[in-house]
Amino acid sequence: MVGPAGVPQRKMTYWNVKGSLVDSANEQVRVPNVIALVGLPARGKTYISHKLCRYLNWIGIKTKAFNVGEYRRKACNLEEEGEFEFFSPHNNKGNKIREDCARLAIEDMGRYLDSKEGEVAILDATNTTRARRRLLVDYCREMHHNPPFRVFFVESVCDDPDIINSNITEIKIFSPDYKGIMSEEAAKEDFMKRIEMYKMQYEPIDEECDEDLSYIKVINAGKSFYVHNVNGHVQSRVVYFLMNIHLLPQKHLPHSSWRK
Template sequence: MGDLPHDENPDMGAIGHDGTLDADNPSTAEIAANSPRYRRKSSTFIDGIHDVSEDAYMAPAQLYSTMSGRLFHSGRIAIVMVGLPARGKTHISVSMARYLQWLGVKTRIFHLGDYRRATVGGGGEVPEDYFYPNASPSSVMLRQKILKKCREDIYAWLNHENGQVAIYDAVNPTASGRRSLAKEFAKHDVQTLFLESYVDDEKLLRENARNVKIGSPDFADMDPDEAARLYLKRIERKIPVFETMNEKELNYIKMINAGEKLFYNNISFNYLSHRIVFYLTNTHINSRATFFVRAGSATDEESYRADAPLSEAGWGYAKLMADTLTKHREQERAESIARGGPDIPLRPLTIWCSTRLRALQTADAFEDYGYKVRQRSQMSQINPGVCEKLSERAIRRLYPEEVEKHELDPYHHRYPRAESYHDLAVRLEPIILELEREQNDLLIIAHESVLRVLYAYLMHVGTMEIPKLKFPRNEIIEIIPAAYQNEAKRIHIPGLDPRMVPGSPEDIRIPVPGSGSDLPSFPGGGLGSPPEPVVVVDKPPERVVNTSADAVKDKLGDED
């Protein structure tokens, strides 16, 4: 995948009373909540959902911009999460932030657990009665200190950084506390939308606890089911009072059992609230993998309009790819059982492909395994317009001004009668919502331009990096959703002819810094030249996850 440029100004300080940054007095938000801006400093294989967004570029699917940076005439909104631990609040928060940021809505998540850890220090514990309604005076003071700091950072971001949606991720267990919170936000001219994740399905509770929490050292070498039971008992002991949402005067949405049912109350206050509800009707918190793979090579690789069939090499690639993915999924299941996971059948695999003949024929290789293939017309590759079949030299000669514009902004620029990557992202929005709704493992077979956009959504890649993302044919890319961030993995396809790996010309010769290029993505960037043949060496799958493990480790023991 393409690498992100290093941040030129990584030191963010606290916001002073005059609205300026105080670099000598970093806030808890910058230390704890926003430290993940360093995560994808060197690789787009690390999910950037928690990165501090830069204001220089529009979001991938953003349709317009405003002076204030706020969209849809919706003002400022605080989405307040409600629910006990292991109910999927953080997962929902991250998923919702991903979708809103994709649309261009300035959204940031404020995890109260980050503030608690920053206040009590590394390895510190809150008092036993910290969550009790009748807590001791010292515990009440500690709780108020943590809450005050978190809310100050929310207001600072909304007021001084033109933020629009602040997601407040905490338990918020009592009705009185929620009413007070709504009144406080109203004083700051912030609309409040409560979102409760309510789970009474014991099987789902145990699965959530097992998937999210038992990585803690407290449960090391313990049977996963027993660890989940102990963890849920710990929640009952530490948070003895929880009142589900029933406040008629508040704006709230209640998700029951990870989207099985959805209730809402008083949420018709603006367009953005309706978009949030619409998104929540298409999401869930069940774990499943998404795989990305290129279509095989065709007999006529350079034509956009000719719907050419697979070449002989393309058929061979399709068979190798299908065998590799099938073996990988079976191996992952065996490893999960060996680690103490449940001995259950493989999760069903759904296959999506475009309506192009080469994609359909690539998917045919899975028929022997009994998988169904669904065609998606929106997943057709980017339209090159007048650039079809033209060499880069010819494009430079015929359209020098267009080439210059394209090099400045390869994401938004379109050649005559062509599509831009932004056009493609807007076209793919129904696919993104279907992707969120899908509960089976999902394999997407498409042209590299389509894979770039869908991968960018799931891994929060910026617009200037999307045209440079690389999907060589000798790799399957797997994305695994997790509560705090998504994880990515490369799965090598062994035995391919090295000439197959570079594959078809990038975007039918549209002169954009291509998959084989390490050129800059804006001013100074040049045309990507065809990559050299790759020497294929058999190697095991490489797992590429967030190496800044502290934040993820912290979430494992999070009781907020």
């Protein structure tokens, strides 16, 4: 899809909106929001999380990100757990640790919102299974939250090998899982195997199965979008922001990329 002067335009394939940017200015104060990332490793989820957190705080919506990977790094040492094997769906010990870390992050997130310390919490995790996402939705809807939280999923979908390779390069250089622990080539090989572990259990958000959810699919770092059930001021802000920024670090953008 090409716009004026031959500039490629980003494509939005579907939009179902229950709220808008003209909602009450106090909407985000009355109803706490959880923004949950979804997607395989090396799809730019943490980059999106950081960008969203900075933006929402900048416009006056107090926001904090909760990165499940940081909880996992505190709970165990991958050198001792076998690097990529730790993420296998058949590794019972690894699964237990990762489930516990996700639960701790979600509980911390809940306390942050219940205490009114913040208005939006970003859950930076893979959330690759439907069961994990349902657990999160059920937790946020529990009546002891006053009021219950709204949940909006941001799924980063990517099959562009250039984007994936760029993200892997960033990870193998800067990730605490690998920095100073193994060579860059060994780190890349291990991380590629980790991605395969996640692929074995990944259930993408589905238009029919997940019709009740609110979400945006960001496809190939913003080349196209699929937006569903936007509900309220905060979610509208998130959609607007994601559709109007670069979703890759500038040095990794191809010269022909859409620019704003």
